[in-house]
Amino acid sequence: MVKFATTMETVFKGRARARTRVSLIHFFVRRCFAVAAAAIFLLTDGRHAHVDPAPLEILGGADDVDTLAHQRPNVNGASSSEAIDDEQWRMVKTRGNQFVVGDRPFYLNGFNAYWLMILAVDPSTRGKVTEVFQQAAAVGLTVCRTWGFNDGGWRALQKSPSVYDEDVFKALDFVVSEARKYRIRLILSLINNWDGYGGKAQYVKWARDDGGGGLINITSDDAFFSDQTVKGYFKNHVKNMLTRVNSYTSVMYKDDPTILAWELMNEPRCTSDPTGNTLQEWIQEMAFHVKSIDPDHLLEVGAEGFYGPSSPARLPANPNAYAGEVGTDFIRNHRVLGVDFASVHIYPDTWMSGAATLEAQLKFVASWMQAHIADGEGTLGGMPVVFTEFGASTKARSSAAFNATTRDQFIQAVYGHLLNSTRRGGAGAGALLWQVFPEGTDYMDDGYGVVLPRAAATARIMSAHSKKLAVFNSRCAWSCRWGCRRSEQQSEDDDDDLPFVSRMNRAEHI
DSSP, X not given: OOXXXXXXXXXXXXXXXXXXXXXXXXXXXXXXXXXXXXXXXXXXXXXXXXXXXXXXXXXXXHHHXXXXXXXXXXXXXXXXXXXXXXXXXXXXXXXXTEEEETTEEOOEEEEEOTTHHHHHHSTTTTHHHHHHHHHHHHTTOOEEEEESOOBSSTTOSEEETTEEOHHHHHHHHHHHHHHHHTTOEEEEEOOBSSSTTSHHHHXXXXXXXXXXXXXXXXXXXXXXXXXXXXXXXXXXXXXXXXXXXXXXXXXXXXXXXXXXXXXXXXXXXXXXXXXXXXXXXXXXXXXXXXXXXXXXXXXXXXXOOOOOTTOGGGGGGSSSSGGGGSSOOHHHHTTSTTOOSEEEEEOHHHHSOTTOOHHHHHHHHHHHHHHHHHHHHTTTSSOOEEEEEEOOOOSOOSTTOOOHHHHHHHHHHHHHHHHHHHHTTOSEEEEEESOBOOTTOGGGOOSOOBXXXXXXXXXXXXXXXXXXXXXXXXXXXXXXXXXXXXXXXXXXXXXXXXXXXHHHHTOTTO
């Protein structure tokens, strides 16, 4: 564990590089949604929820997993090949500090699977994409964050500036198409801050090799944020991505509600300018560029959530002093016009001192989440906050190293803080676990992987949280009192005379 800035930077980069290894998934899980079961759930619980109770039982034991391993699950009572009703599959929008789909709230529970496009390229591994969406749907997960880039190198999407491998692009098409079948929304990240899958370093190298932008003698990859040639490369990639017509669905990406949001960059940093000015100007320029092409989709920065110079009173909330010197600024970055919601990451085991106890790390998680949720509601003027990565490694890093049991405590703590926000209509909009990991590739696991068939307790925690959020998501917003379709008991109709947040507070048992 780290105590000094140089060591901290090494750990940060080491974790990022470790997360670029391609994963494989070797199991099938069936998600059942029976109309009869749904009816029973409505009658007994008194609420209409689109996430069925079956996943909790499906993942309850090894025998169930083995039984279902060779069966293709039905999602929402229909085969995955059936088209989703366009009336129900709309763009996700924001209303104040909440996400909405139509007039209904949309609190999300999700996961990261950065490797989907890479596995989809090869027909022999393409089925793994389907499997991971099946498994995610089985525990009620509704959002997946994945890479919409692979610049240079093996199986590159973008082989050189604006030169694409069509087979790899078709693989991403498949990912988007398959996600829609399982009612899973995607957050697509457009570039990596780190070297994995090319990243900003690859763009700088392209410009340097071409002799453009005066970069021949430049050694810092942070030139990505300021050089006009490099920025031109990236803008072209953004345009090519947003205007891509899916070869499976014939829908242009910028028109597809399966995509929840675009992410400007995975974990942007500009350590060469700790004032934050360079990165801030880049965010402003690129946010405008994205919105000029696609004004309908949501946009987020991809930041880790570190506070910077614009909010000195918040600097003590950072996990360490170095975090305030990497050129990012949570408050300032998220005040940019065009940025629709805030992104935050949570990695107490790598961010904090090696001497930090488990209790201290969980205390940090609480204060870190509460600070950002409060800022979403207050300083940022009402903006949803999504914890787009949260995870804990089970590999020994310190005396407070997580194991499967304590990691479950960590996951429950994150979910608990989010539910506290949800109950009062707060800005805590959801969290995405890093990451769902495959069976049979333990030698690749950096410790963050969660293998659902071997982690029944974790799967139950995730499923239970999904079901709780589904109760909130099924409620009509106040503005659609007469418009939305409901499946509620008459006793619940009395709630119509209460504001939305007040009705949420009636769900005391959640």
